[in-house]
Amino acid sequence: MKFKLKKSYMEDLKLFEYKSDMVGYGVLLVFLFIFPSWAGNYWTYNLTLAGIYCIAALGLNILTGYTGMISLGHAAFFAIGAYTVGYMTTILGHSFWIALPLAGFAAAFVGLSLVLPALRLSGIYLAIVTMGFGFIIDQVILEWPEVTGGANGLLINRPTLGPLSLNSDASYYYVVLVMVILFVLLTKNIVRTSMGRAFVAVRDSEVAAQSMGIPLAKVKTQAFTISGFYAGIAGGLFAPLINFIGPDNFTIIESINLIVMIIVGGLASIHGSIFGAIFITLLSEFIRVGKDALPAFLSQQVGFQGAVYGLIIMLFILFEPMGIYGRYLKIKYLFQVFPLYRKDTFRRERKFQKAQRTR
Amino acid sequence: MPLLEVTELSKKFGGVHALTMVNLQVEKGEVHALIGPNGAGKTTLFNCISGFYRPERGSAVFKGRDITRTAPHKIPRLGIARTFQNLELFRNATVLDNIMLGRYMHKRASFFSEALFLSKAKNQEVEARRRVEEVIDFLDLQPYRDRVIAQLPFGTQKCVELARALALDPELILLDEPAAGLNSEETRDLCFWIEDIKEDLEITVLLVEHNMRVVNEVADRVTALDFGAVIAHGTPEEVQQHPDVIQAYLGEDDGAAASA
């Protein structure tokens, strides 16, 4: 067991609680840094894609996991980011480095349009409205070819950095790696300060949140714009990675993809967003590759991927509601207390039923 | 001038007159108890004062300022904190985070300062934590700091809710049935805390309470409500001996039997 005597309140606010954590993350960073040199282009490309989804998943987790508002239209924000970069670089010829932040801001700004329904609706109703929002953006992409290339899509080149070309998969990997690290730190700051606590407060009890002086409208607006910003940046990084974007890249399936990432990874958790993004990205790659090995009546089935996702979500909700991150914590704990771990260490304590409360 | 003055407050729900022409004065520094049978309108009165309900007529004036139509999230900023009859906690957050949320309205750091964790945000966190630890010490919540609310026993949850309200640093605190569901030991602690809240923290208390022993022990003055109207007010002894109060508590039939 690790135990730490804390001597100042700052120690609870540190990025790394234990020295060993710092060592662990250091090793991880070194691993990620040398990854392209031995893993080859195929895996580097896939990890870059996973990194981009990490950013989007972090943003969606702020909205859904922390603030409790479901968005089934997040691919739309992603699309706005991607097309902003596409339009600014390919059509207008500006630099990627100007286009990227604008991609974030454009998505955040459009996110404001969802605030109004979000203030009035919750749960499944909000999910439906955001889904509708996704369909609207899909249509806009098709019907606005001057900006989006319409059904023909847009070609987007990898950026350059001064004299440096970032054309290779490895060099673009580093761009995304840096962005992922920045967004993880940003998210960490959001959740460890009063802003993040206010999100959780709004999620758990709007009544109590108000009685703490938290303005619901402001906090929900913040959550939507921040989340939109993340998805916009992710989309902006996505476009040059795959070089070509069309309406097919941003369908409802993509939105569901993102939701699956945070549910499977772990809601309201930074680790969870990352685990989920990597897991689902690699999984869809495996499905794509592994499909051929399956009998035709299965692999040719429409919605095969969706069915696999559905199955995975069901299994997670049944057996590990806290997602991969929850499992990770348990395994970590097992090693820390070995050999004292018992089978029911994590059996959930009996919850206080609402009906038992005295009136 | 009273700290809180409620004048001719009326609130209807459809055909139900939850409050009719209620007058109530809470003086600075006192513990004021609101009693009355179930459905008398006590919680409704709290909800009107804290901005959750809009009364049809009448006013609530706090420190000379009309707060009748103030939004609920602005009420704590004026200096009024409250707890809820049915516990409104952030159930999936830790005790520490719950109480830290009591410091939300005192925050000064901007969005960017927090997003970048600049020294202003850092200091604000440490400052909030210092205040929260004082409250934790006051209510003996040390063992539960990192526990998630949903796992705690009911009595401790109620205590956390009180702690969270105190962390707001209010001038007036509204406690809706703070002793309901507590065992006798917890109830005794609560009585001491209410004394301390009044004497040491100098916070005025308005509480709804059914337990007459608690009322006798902590309250300076009592107001009794029945069917949405004030039927008596005065010291605990006066109110308890008031015939209307006895009538209200014993019910029509028993009252008739008693007088017969």
Ligand SMILES: Nc1ncnc2c1ncn2[C@@H]1O[C@H](COP(=O)(O)OP(=O)(O)O)[C@@H](O)[C@H]1O
């Ligand atoms: N939101 C509401 N909608 C409809 N009726 C309500 C509402 N809140 C309270 N009431 C009614 O107002 C009356 C007073 O309720 P309440 O203030 O909760 O009583 P108390 O707290 O004194 O037990 C009750 O008849 C109750 O049914």
Ligand SMILES: [Mg+2]
């Ligand atoms: Mg009540």
